[in-house]
Amino acid sequence: MARFMFVYRGPAEEHQHDMAPEQMQQLMEAWNGWIGKGFEEGWMVDGGDALHLEGKVVNHDKVVSDGPFAEAKEIVGGYSIIQCDDLAAAAEIAKSCPGIDSPGGLIEIRELAGMGPKE
Amino acid sequence: MTGELPEDSPADLVEHFFRHESGKLIASLVRFFGLRHFDLVEDTVQAALVEALRTWRHQGIPNKPSAWIHRVAKNRVLDRLRRDKKFAELATSIGTSEASLESLDSCLSDDQLQDNLLRMLFTCCHPDLPADAAIPLTLKTVCGFGEREIAQCLLIQGATVRKRIYRAKRSLIQRRVSYELPGLEQLSARLQTVHNVLYLMFNEGYASSVSDAAIRMDVCEEAARLCHLLTLEPKCSNHTTHALLALMLFHACRFGARIDQEGALVLLEDQDRELWDRRLMNRAMEYLHYASTPDEWTSYHLEAAIAMHHCRADSFANTNWPAIIALYDKLLASRPSPVYELNRAIAVGQRDGPQTALALLHDLRSDSRLADYHLLDATFGELYRRSGELDTARQYYTSAMSKTQSASDRELLRRRLSQLGS
Known part of the structure; x- marks a missing residue:
């Protein structure tokens, strides 16, 4: 069994501004249902969290800058931790996530290396 | 009056939580900022709802979702005022002193909610606005409908909805309409306009020729919810308000029997009367009873009484046609x-x-x-x-x-x- 981080990327917030409240509610319920199903079936380890869109960036010269990437076309919006056999299985799980139903939604799947080298 | 509208039960409250939260927040923040800053308010509310969506989809719904959203909205407002140059003047005039923060909190508090919603309702249904602007404006700001949903229900283009809402807002701002419950001297005339808009809104939902039954029912429910809101305010809870609510509920109680499994409309004659919602019907009877002083019957009273005769009949053949004809x-x-x-x-x-x-x-x-x-x-x-x-x-x-x-x-x-x- 391997563990994976799902990194949810999507359009920055402004793009969600024409979403109607009822649509938001449906989307939220779909997410809650998906994460709940994951816990039930055992592949969801941690539902994760959303990330605020603002932050700081510190570079090599120790220069600190404001780090919202809100002007970027796509931004990391949150993450979850999933467990399953391999990357292919993780990709199948990602396909069922409501996050990719919204236009511009994208999930990056990265294996957690701390589980040790593959046998 | 006994009981409450079904909209008040917890399950339904959750059902349209985002819509209703949108309406509540807009009404509360407009009270704080004034109609002039309608756009700022709408942006803030939308941003707060988006933040709720983003966070809750991972973490689930918090214990006090309303309070959560209110806190976010308040922070957003303060943030905007501090950082956005466009609002520098507004920020100075409001200030971020303790006193103004307190008044923001008080505008957002639950005990002001009903009052805020009524102010918003009377503003959206202002006599200066034509009904075809007042209905979309009310659906958007008080009921939290999206423009696409409104377009779908009113059978007009999305762009037309946007234009009408935009013009209506400009017109309210230009005319310096005050955001308040009208005083007693104006109340009767203003209340008539609100009744009329809610009546037309209900009819749009009930009779509009859209295929999507769900959205139509939502519009009817909203009209009934707002009419019920009027009954809670002593100034607005007159015979006509009760008659209008009775009329809506007499129609609403037959919803479950109006469309069959293949999606075809079922005429009154062919409806399975067992499917009619007796609880709503009894509620309607009560409201009509409260509305009754025959010397001041309005068209809402008469229409409600006609609907009542239909509801009361145990079969189509046994309907009291002479009474209905007399009412017509x-x-x-x-x-x-x-x-x-x-x-x-x-x-x-x-x-x-x-x-x-x-x-x-x-x-x-x-x-x-x-x-x-x-x-x-x-x-x-x-x-x-x-x-x-x-x-x-x-x-x-x-x-x-x-x-x-x-x-x-x-x-x-x-x-x-x-x-x-x-």
């Missing part, structure tokens, strides 16, 4: 309308047979106001079918079919035509 006579005397005439003729047809109804309808045939009204043609089809003139019936059903976009109406007409054979 009163309606027509106070407010002539070809649609009332049509409905009266249908009732007469039930009492005296199709030939009598057809004679009554003779003049309506050429009434230009009904030229595109598919229910006129459908009624002719029905009456000719019952008189055994099948060819004529077929022509009218076909013509009715060409005049409606509603999938449920079309399905019903299609079945009628196939029953007639070719």
Whole structure:
């Protein structure tokens, strides 16, 4: 069994501004249902969290800058931790996530290396 | 008055939580900032809802979701005022002193909520706005509908909805409409406008020719919810408000029987009366009872009483047609309308047979106001079918079919035509 981080990327917030409240509610319920199903079936380890869109960036010269990437076309919006056999299985799980139903939604799947080298 | 509207039960509250939260927040923040800053308010509310969506989809819904969203909205507001140069002047005038923060908190507090919503309702249903602007504006700001949903229900283009809402907001700002419950001297006239908008809103939901039944029902529920809100405010809770709410509930209690499993409209005559919602019907009876002082009956009273007679009958055949005809006579005397005439003729047809109804309808045939009204043609089809003139019936059903976009109406007409054979 391997563990994976799902990194949810999507359009920055402004793009969600024409979403109607009822649509938001449906989307939220779909997410809650998906994460709940994951816990039930055992592949969801941690539902994760959303990330605020603002932050700081510190570079090599120790220069600190404001780090919202809100002007970027796509931004990391949150993450979850999933467990399953391999990357292919993780990709199948990602396909069922409501996050990719919204236009511009994208999930990056990265294996957690701390589980040790593959046998 | 006993009991509450079903909209108040926890399950339903959760059901349209985002919509209603949007309406509550807009009403509360407009009270704080004034109508002039409508756009700032709407942006803030939208941003707060998006943040809720983003966070809750991972973490689930917090214990006090409303309080959560209010806190976010408040922080957003303060953030905008601090950082956005566009609002520098506003920020100075409001200040971020303890006092103004306290007043922001008080505007957002639950005990102001009903008052805020009523202010918003009276603002959106201002007599200076035409009803075709007031309805979309109310649906958007008070009920939290999206523009696409409104367009779908009112059968107009999304761009038209946006334009009407935009103009309505500008007009309210330009006329410096005050954001308040009207004083007693204006109340009666202003309340009439609110009643009228809610009545039309309900009708749009009830009769509009859209195929999507869910959104229509939502609009009806919203109209009833807002009318119920009026009954909670002593200044607004008069006989007419009760009659209007009774009227809405008498119709709403039949929702479950109006569309069959294939999505076809089921006429009153064919509805399974067991499916009617007795609880809503009893509620409607109570409201009509409270509304009753026969010397000041409005058209809402009369329409509610007609709907009541339909609800009370244990079968279509046993409907009290003479009473219904008498009520239509009163309606027509106070407010002539070809649609009332049509409905009266249908009732007469039930009492005296199709030939009598057809004679009554003779003049309506050429009434230009009904030229595109598919229910006129459908009624002719029905009456000719019952008189055994099948060819004529077929022509009218076909013509009715060409005049409606509603999938449920079309399905019903299609079945009628196939029953007639070719």
